[in-house]
Amino acid sequence: MNITTAYVRRKLQGYYTPQEAGNLSRLICCEIFGQRTVDYYLGKDITLSAKAKQELESILTRLHNFEPIQYILGEARFLGRTLCVTPDVLIPRPETEELVELMLKELSPASRVLDIGTGSGCIAVSLAKELPESQVTAWDVSEKALSVAALNGGALRASIRFEQRDVLTYTPDVTECYDVIVSNPPYVTEAEKAEMEQNVLDWEPSLALFVPDADPLRFYRRIAVLGLEMLVPGGKLYFEINRAFGEDTVSMLRDLGYRTVRLQKDISHNDRFVIAEK
Structure with missing residues (x-):
């Protein structure tokens, strides 16, 4: 040594x-x-x-x-690519890599994709690079997060349209139409804070992490409602979820009329992904 x-x-x-x-x-x-x-x-x-x-x-x-080493380095790896990260965005997680890998197995090469809550842009950039015939749009409520995502898109020459949108209040344009909506939105409840590591709790953006205990599905519900308007018939939702609310998310989507709703586990055998078809 x-x-x-x-x-x-x-x-x-x-x-x-x-x-x-x-x-x-x-x-x-x-x-x-x-x-x-x-x-x-x-x-x-x-x-x-x-x-x-x-x-x-x-x-x-x-x-x-306990500042995360990724913020000190200013970068993180995601599916073999190096992305810029700052405290304005979450550090990409291995579970999100699994989500993208799942999508790449199932999506048409020329899909119209909307990534809601893009953060660092890890999902949008990966899909745009691996499916170059696709049209990828990425939303985030945070202007600073969008700046990081756009930096990553530009550095990796990924063709993505970035837009600042608050999904909780946004009213879609009638011309907006997508084959796929993907989201890894905030899903950690306030009650779960006590279980979190200090390097996450003290450093990563709370805006991208937490939801109220009383309404843990608020983002999934809103995105699903938007999906009813914005997805083509047969279009799909792909969600990364809180493992504690897998069945609740499935039930909510079925109640809204989505079909072939499936709940999938991650590599650690936790409920982590929900896929639904309009």
Whole structure:
């Protein structure tokens, strides 16, 4: 183990598990200070300038405050692509990768897709890149989130139309028509805050996370109602959901008249996705 790695791990003791500290030391050495991965694993040390040493101390202070490493790096990986992330957007999760992979197996190559609550743009960018014949539109209520999503779309040369929309109040234009609506909206209830990790609770945008305890399906219900107007016959909804409300989401969609509603589990065997057909 090189001197810098040993120092980082020692400074992170008591804040992170040994495995987490090891992963963070690798990211710091390789992603931030440019050490070759093979040299890192061979235990070769890196020479840091006075400025780099100062930067390292700043990074360690931020990690002591449980700031996510993705925000410190300014980027996150999603389905093999690097996306810009800031505290204005959620850090993309593996479950959302699963959702996109599911969609890619089922969508027509030339689909009209609407991504509601796009955040970093991870869903919209992935679909636009993997289905280049599709027309992808991405909404978010947050102007700052849309700026991040547009930055990612531009950097990856993804053809996407970005629009600022509040889905809870938006009235659709009669000409708007989609084959698919996908959304990973806020779904964590206020009561679940006590169970959340500090790095999520203190740093990720609450606007994109939380819903009232009294109405946990508020976004799904509203999007489903919009879908009745905006989806073509046979068009589909794809939702990432709170695992505690899978059956409730299915029942709500059936009550609204959607058919072939199915609930699917993620790789951890939690209820995580609901797909419905208009």
